[in-house]
Amino acid sequence: MEKRVTFSSTTIGLLFAFPMLLLVFVFFYWPGGQALFWAFTLEQPWGGGNKWVGFQNFAHLLKDPIYWNSITRSLVFGAGSTAIAMGVALVLAVLTDREMKGHSAYRSIFVWPYAIAAPALGLAFRFILAPEAGLLSILNRVWPDIWNPALDGNDAMIAIIVAFSWKYIGYNFIFFLSALQGIPRSLIEAAAMDGSGPLRRVFDIQLPLLTPTLFFLLVINITESFQDSFGIVDIMTQGGPARATELMVYKIYFDGFKGLDYSGAAAQSIILMVLVILLTILQFRFIERRIHYK
Amino acid sequence: MGSIAIRNVRKAYGKNAVVHGVDLEIASGEFIVVLGPSGCGKSTLLRMIAGLEEISSGEIAIDGRVVNKLEPRERGCAMVFQNYALYPHMSVGENIGYALKVAGVPKAERLRRVAETAKIVGLEAFLDRKPAALSGGQRQRVAMGRAIVREPGVFLFDEPLSNLDAKLRVAMRAEIRRLHRRLGATSVFVTHDQIEAMTLADRLIVMNGGRVEQVGTPAEVYNRPATRFVAGFVGSPAMNLMEGVVDAHDVFIYDQTRRVALPPSLAPAGARVALGVRAEAARLVPAGTEGSLDAVVDFVEELGAGRVVHTDLDGLSFAVAIAETTTLKAGDAVGIRIAPQDVHLYSAESGLRIDGKAAAPAMAAN
Ligand SMILES: Nc1ncnc2c1ncn2[C@@H]1O[C@H](COP(=O)(O)OP(=O)(O)O)[C@@H](O)[C@H]1O
Ligand SMILES: [Mg+2]
Numbered sequence: 001m002e003k004r005v006t007f008s009s010t011t012i013g014l015l016f017a018f019p020m021l022l023l024v025f026v027f028f029y030w031p032g033g034q035a036l037f038w039a040f041t042l043e044q045p046w047g048g049g050n051k052w053v054g055f056q057n058f059a060h061l062l063k064d065p066i067y068w069n070s071i072t073r074s075l076v077f078g079a080g081s082t083a084i085a086m087g088v089a090l091v092l093a094v095l096t097d098r099e100m101k102g103h104s105a106y107r108s109i110f111v112w113p114y115a116i117a118a119p120a121l122g123l124a125f126r127f128i129l130a131p132e133a134g135l136l137s138i139l140n141r142v143w144p145d146i147w148n149p150a151l152d153g154n155d156a157m158i159a160i161i162v163a164f165s166w167k168y169i170g171y172n173f174i175f176f177l178s179a180l181q182g183i184p185r186s187l188i189e190a191a192a193m194d195g196s197g198p199l200r201r202v203f204d205i206q207l208p209l210l211t212p213t214l215f216f217l218l219v220i221n222i223t224e225s226f227q228d229s230f231g232i233v234d235i236m237t238q239g240g241p242a243r244a245t246e247l248m249v250y251k252i253y254f255d256g257f258k259g260l261d262y263s264g265a266a267a268q269s270i271i272l273m274v275l276v277i278l279l280t281i282l283q284f285r286f287i288e289r290r291i292h293y294k
Numbered sequence: 295m296g297s298i299a300i301r302n303v304r305k306a307y308g309k310n311a312v313v314h315g316v317d318l319e320i321a322s323g324e325f326i327v328v329l330g331p332s333g334c335g336k337s338t339l340l341r342m343i344a345g346l347e348e349i350s351s352g353e354i355a356i357d358g359r360v361v362n363k364l365e366p367r368e369r370g371c372a373m374v375f376q377n378y379a380l381y382p383h384m385s386v387g388e389n390i391g392y393a394l395k396v397a398g399v400p401k402a403e404r405l406r407r408v409a410e411t412a413k414i415v416g417l418e419a420f421l422d423r424k425p426a427a428l429s430g431g432q433r434q435r436v437a438m439g440r441a442i443v444r445e446p447g448v449f450l451f452d453e454p455l456s457n458l459d460a461k462l463r464v465a466m467r468a469e470i471r472r473l474h475r476r477l478g479a480t481s482v483f484v485t486h487d488q489i490e491a492m493t494l495a496d497r498l499i500v501m502n503g504g505r506v507e508q509v510g511t512p513a514e515v516y517n518r519p520a521t522r523f524v525a526g527f528v529g530s531p532a533m534n535l536m537e538g539v540v541d542a543h544d545v546f547i548y549d550q551t552r553r554v555a556l557p558p559s560l561a562p563a564g565a566r567v568a569l570g571v572r573a574e575a576a577r578l579v580p581a582g583t584e585g586s587l588d589a590v591v592d593f594v595e596e597l598g599a600g601r602v603v604h605t606d607l608d609g610l611s612f613a614v615a616i617a618e619t620t621t622l623k624a625g626d627a628v629g630i631r632i633a634p635q636d637v638h639l640y641s642a643e644s645g646l647r648i649d650g651k652a653a654a655p656a657m658a659a660n
Contacts, residue, residue, distance in 0.1 A: 186379035189346050194393035194440070195367035204392070208383040 038266030057267035067268070069243055070251040077161060077247055078225040084165040085221055086214075089172030094202055096173075097180040113170040118231025125163035126236050149237065153244025156237045160245055163232050164225065172217050179213040180206060219283045223276050248272050296357065296370075296447030296480030297322040298343065303352035305338050305504075313338055314504045315352065320482065322357075322447075325474050328484045329491040330501035331527070336484040337452050339501070343482065344450050345369050356448060372441035373450040376457065378433045380425040380440075387412070387421035390439040397444075411443040414473070431462045438470075442477065449474075451483040455490060467493055488528055492516070500524050520647050522640035525570045531602055531613045533570045537642055540565045546637075552587045552607065557634045560649075566642035573602060573615040575636035578622075579629040586629030587612075591622050605630065 039057055041050035061067045113121070128134050131148040139147045149156040183206060191201045207214075230249045233239060239246035239254060246254070249272065256265030298320040305313040313335045320326050328336045341347035343354055345366035354361055361369050372393075380389050388395075391408040399407070412418045415435040425433055434454065441449055451470075455463045471494060474481055485491055491498055492512040500507045500515060500523075508520035519525035525533045538548040542563040546554040554569060561567055579586045589605035589612060603614045603622060614630060622628065639648040 184377070184379065186375045186377055187381060189366075190373070190375060190379035190381070190440075191392070192346065192366045193344060193371070193373045194444075195396040196392075197365075197367070200396065204396075205381060 035266045035269050038262045039270045042263050053263075057263045058271070061264065061267055061271070066243065066246075067251070070246045070248050073157070073244070073246055074226060074248045076157065077164070077229060077245075078222050080157070080161040081164040081168065081225050081229075082218065082221040084161065085168035086172050086217055088165070089169045090176050090210075092169070093173050093176035093180055094206065096177055098198070113167050116167065118167070118228060119235050121163055121167055122160075122232040122235030125159065125166070125232070129159045129162070129236075149241075151241055153241055156241060156245045160229065160232050160236055163236060164229055167228075168221055168224065172221070175213055175217055176210065179210050183209050215283060215286065219280055222279060226272060226276055295322055298448065298480060298482070299353075299355040299358075300339075300343075301353040301355075303339070303342060303354060304350045305335070305342060305347065306350045312504050313342075313350075316506050318499065318506070318509070320480060322480055323478050325471075325481045325494060325496045326483065326499060327491040327495035327497075328482065328499045328501060329488060329495075329528070330486065332486055334501045335504040336486075336501055340373075340450050340452055340482060340484050343369075343448070344371050344373050346373075369448075370446055371448040371450050372444050372446035373452065374437045374441050374454040376453040378425075378437040378454075378457075380433055380436055382425055385422050385424055386417055386428070386436050386439075389425065389436055390417075390443050393440065393444045407443055411439045414442060414476075415439040430458055431466070434458060434462075434466060438473070442473070445477075445479075447479060449479050449481040449483075451481065453485055454483075456485070456487070463490070470494065488530065492528075500528065502527070518647070519570070519638060522568050522570070522645040522647075525638055525640065529572060531573045531615070533572050533638070534576065534612045535568050535570045535640075536607075536610060536612075537566070537568050540567055546639075548587070549608070554587070554632050554637065555585070555634050556637055556639070560637075561639055565648075567648065568640040568642055568645075570638035570640065571632050571636055573613040575633070576612070576614045577631040577633075578603060578614050578616060579631050581627035581629050583629040583631065586631045589628050589630050591624055591626040591628055593624055594620065594622055603628075 037050070040052060040054060042053045042057070043050055129136055129147075129149060131137060131140055131150065136147045147155055149159040187205055187209075188201055191205050196204060226247075227249060229247050230253065233245055233247055233250045234253070237245040239250050248268065252265045252268045252272065255261045255268065259265075298318070300316055300318040300320075303313060303316045304311065316339060328339065330336050338347060342349050343356075345361065345364060345368075349362050356369055356371070381392065384392065387405075387408050390411055391404050394404045394407060408421070409418070412421055415438050417432065417435050417439060420428065420432060425436065428436065434457075437454065454470075455466050458466060467490060470483075483490075483494055495512050497509060498512050498515045499509050502523045508515055508524045510518075510520075515524060515528055519528060519533070522535065526535055536548050538546050540556065540561045540563060541547055544556045544558050544560065546556055546567065546569050548554070548569075581588065587607060589607050592604040592606045592611065595602040595604060600615055600617050601620065603616060603620065605612050605614065605628060612630060640646065641648055
């Protein structure tokens, strides 16, 4: 008889999972727990630890017009960047799908922007959109002062929306393109036989069959616009001018690390987290209910 | 309405030529079946007529109008696809009515015509269902309905029955025939199934390797296959083919002992030929009978209505169809008799039929 060392399968499983569990704990549950703790407590002015204050931190926030401003800004930013990133990606994908069959080179080219870290991207766009020397400086030469993100809040918002969209166009493009390529060619051909022109086919056949992808990307784009926008804002505008680009995620950082208001920042991050979770649940439920053909 | 002229049409994908010059005149209202093995270019030809595939060279005219540069929608053809290609997000009614909607037909009339069509294809009860909730046969009907509703001059079918089970296929075959009689539109039907081809066609076009091998009625093609390929492809069981030479006395010599008398002066002495005999035309006789070929029974295939005795001629298999029951079993020695008038002869080099007359079929040229 051969003698073997045996483990119960649970032990083995836990052993294998341990490194991952450790990571998840250290970088997710622990900070999450900390945030919860801070959100419901307040530091004593003269030391002596934290005092439980219930929902007081949240109540303060919701009465603060500056916080509401950051919510509005986030919504504008989310809507704008999602619309641009998805719209442009969809147009590109439809055009590409018409011309090519199974070329994979395009895909990797278009996904590169997504791999660029947000701060690097922000830096690049800061130069591109700089009012004195960037691409748009031409506008200023024709109409002086028409473009200046450093002074004009709308310009600043446009600048971060453009930068963020640029990053996500590639990401969305990949999903749109592979979904388009997944539509059987014969469906398009059948529609062509039925007399439908290229544009009409997009609206009657391709878009409806793309609905699952559209909704998936909608969720991803909106949630990412809430979370992944920090680097771009930090490098390009620092929330300015005059809080015009102070998105929720940037305000958390600012209040927490610049203003040292840990409790307020923690409460904000809890609100943001709940918002993202709600959004995700809502949209995924919607997807499951409405959008299945197969 | 719906005559089609195909003039020296070729198709190449890059350097890879797949259709090598097809010439064809299809009369209005004809039911044409294009028959050929998989990959011979049938679909490509059909799709060039439809406008889904560019024509590399040559010309296609529908109703006398050259359509090479026209979009599919401008050609007046409707097509039924092999996988049906139903729009999964539309109901049966919407699928059928889509062409009308695109054409801007007012809603009331559209609904009326969809209902009418649904009745023809027997789908009245299913108009609100999505394709996913239909059986294979019903989907096939939706695809037919979608083509019918436009009242096109030309129907194109690309193996529409090949995804159905055998019984349904026979039923749909009959239905397509009936529909054609009723609507009278020109139909081009592509298939690799010869039974389908024989039963549906007014005229049959047999293709192989991107070329047309023969054009004719099913009976013509069956009785006088124009090329060796057609001889071997059309008919079930396949025609028996043996290669040999013709001697000076109008006798075909297969080997030392096996010879077949030919009709007088059919082929010149010394010609290398392939001799074909249908299984239904060959006779089984007792082994050693004068003028018969020696053979050994390999196995007997029972078909119910008849049976096919598969025999072996020193390595060449040879099938003989018989009507009566038999006690023959594997290993039995038999003789095979072939009457001269049942012989089909093909040149071993060109594969063309040798007829005595100069009867090279035009389409097998080039
Ligand atoms: N898009 C294409 N690109 C390259 N070759 C093709 C293409 N479509 C078909 N072919 C080739 O053309 C030949 C004929 O194809 P097809 O017309 O589909 O044959 P069939 O319908 O008779 O089975 C095949 O060898 C096939 O590989
Ligand atoms: Mg085919």
